[in-house]
Amino acid sequence: MTPSTIVWAVSGVMLLMGALCMTLRRQLLAMVLGVELMINAANVNIVYYAAQWKDPAGLAIALLVIAMAAAEVVVGFSLILRLNRIGVSADTGELRDLAG
């Protein structure tokens, strides 16, 4: 197997599992974990091809993706914590509106 095949297979499995986590799990926290899996799957590909093509812009984009993912997680968790604080279940089956 070539390195590109391995990288594509790994990132494909991670992306698929992230999508499954988003669709199968009902807890908001688990859905955030799924998003993280998908972002990492994309990042593996970006870093691999940046290294292959000797492109510093690819590495820079991967770094920015890591930073944006951190910001996204903070926003997601602050929403979940707020839901918990006001006593609303973080179960997506029970969430009907986010209008407050």
Place this chain on the structure above:
Amino acid sequence: MNFALAAVGSGAALFAILTVFQRNLYASALCLMAVLLQVAALFFLLGAQVLGFLQILVYAGAIMVLIVIAVMSSPARITHLWADFRLPKWLIALVLAVPFGELILASRLGAGTPAFHSVTPALERGMAIVLFGRYALLTEIVGVAILLSALAMIQDNE
């Protein structure tokens, strides 16, 4: 050297599958940490050491702490539904042993083999030049986004 990449990659894929199919949310978070550490090992193997270190610092460090705090801050009934703290011992051992072993292996292999040492120091210098040159505006926007996301954690007292 493909073997090292395949070993680390299959570990990442295995833990990604375990992340989805664990009923316990703590166990899911533990498996996600293993995936993140193995992605860092992949970065090391591909020669992107700086990104590997950042992956460990930001993801496996800061974000995992946030996840644990979010789970612990859940109301009692949700905590009871999500987690009972009885993590399978084999999973804990696997998460501790596999990624750290791979990280050590990757740092050794990534340093010496030309096939995976594809990111040269010049390329990483180029990354910094791109970040604060061509992509300076984008970097600023990401910085502001991180600041705004930190503000989102502040609680209003109304």
